[in-house]
Amino acid sequence: MTIIPKNGERGYPQLRITAHGYECGPRWIGWQETDPPDPQEVEACRAFLQLCERTKTGRVGSYWLKHVIEQAVNNYVSNGACLQACRDLGIPAPQIFRSPYGPGGPNGRVAVSLRSIRRIAKGLGL
Numbered sequence: 001m002t003i004i005p006k007n008g009e010r011g012y013p014q015l016r017i018t019a020h021g022y023e024c025g026p027r028w029i030g031w032q033e034t035d036p037p038d039p040q041e042v043e044a045c046r047a048f049l050q051l052c053e054r055t056k057t058g059r060v061g062s063y064w065l066k067h068v069i070e071q072a073v074n075n076y077v078s079n080g081a082c083l084q085a086c087r088d089l090g091i092p093a094p095q096i097f098r099s100p101y102g103p104g105g106p107n108g109r110v111a112v113s114l115r116s117i118r119r120i121a122k123g124l125g126l
Contacts, residue, residue: 021106058109
């Protein structure tokens with residue numbers, strides 16, 4: 001049985017975050033960006049995530065959440081900006097190890113309440 005470590009836990013290093021998302025395994029080489037997330041995008045994500053209720057485990061995908069944040073701020077934000085904002089705020093967002101594109105994809109499961117996201121979106125008229 002293979003045990004896959006959670007991002008940054010039990011002595012394992014935290015994964016590097018690029019504008020695209022988590023740095024991925026060899027299958028993703030040539031497709032992913034290496035630039036860090038834009039600080040203005042990270043700040044927009046941070047402002048939104050501060051309004052969300054936290055959960056103990058990852059509930060929503062970072063890529064879906066980035067689209068909600070884009071609608072809320074009416075501007076583009078990258079997947080990596082969403083993940084970096086989670087890291088800055090101490091919100092768990094472990095990498096999703098099983099994705100349609102193979103193990104070790106760029107997305108994470110963000111530990112925020114879906115109900116709180118819907119409440120915020122409704123309050124903003126989205």
